[in-house]
Amino acid sequence: MKPASILVLSALVVAGCSAQRAAPTVQEPVAAAEAFSHALQEGDGVRAWELLSSRTQAAADRLAARARLSPDGGPDSGRAMLLGGAYPLGATSSRELSSDGGAAEVAISLDGGAPQTFRAVHEPSGWKIDLDLE
Numbered sequence: 001m002k003p004a005s006i007l008v009l010s011a012l013v014v015a016g017c018s019a020q021r022a023a024p025t026v027q028e029p030v031a032a033a034e035a036f037s038h039a040l041q042e043g044d045g046v047r048a049w050e051l052l053s054s055r056t057q058a059a060a061d062r063l064a065a066r067a068r069l070s071p072d073g074g075p076d077s078g079r080a081m082l083l084g085g086a087y088p089l090g091a092t093s094s095r096e097l098s099s100d101g102g103a104a105e106v107a108i109s110l111d112g113g114a115p116q117t118f119r120a121v122h123e124p125s126g127w128k129i130d131l132d133l134e
Helices: 003-012 029-041 045-050 054-068 078-083
Strands: 092-099 103-110 116-123 126-130
Touching: 029 045, 029 092, 029 103, 029 116, 029 126, 045 078, 054 078, 054 126, 103 126
Parallel strands: none
Antiparallel strands: 092 103, 103 116, 116 126
């Protein structure tokens, strides 16, 4: 993952979980980015995790498992690794840059800053944010 992408993701990520609810179904790539941002702003780590692609979730779990092998230990899960910190919040905006029906590029910016491009993928449960973690 590029350093700039890590900064934007870090700025978007918030710790916390809320009551369990049905997984959100998102019909458009931009809506996935907006729902992810809103979940983070609300501190809803469960919902934010559900809005990440299955590939991203699996990669995060693998990275967390590797981190747990270090002498200092590591996060209990990929969700704890990605969504386990307190980060500054701000208004986010997003727009679709391109789409081929099964994948899309979405620009996300925080507080009017320079946008970062993220990939969204269509899965059976709707559009999800797909991060390049490995």
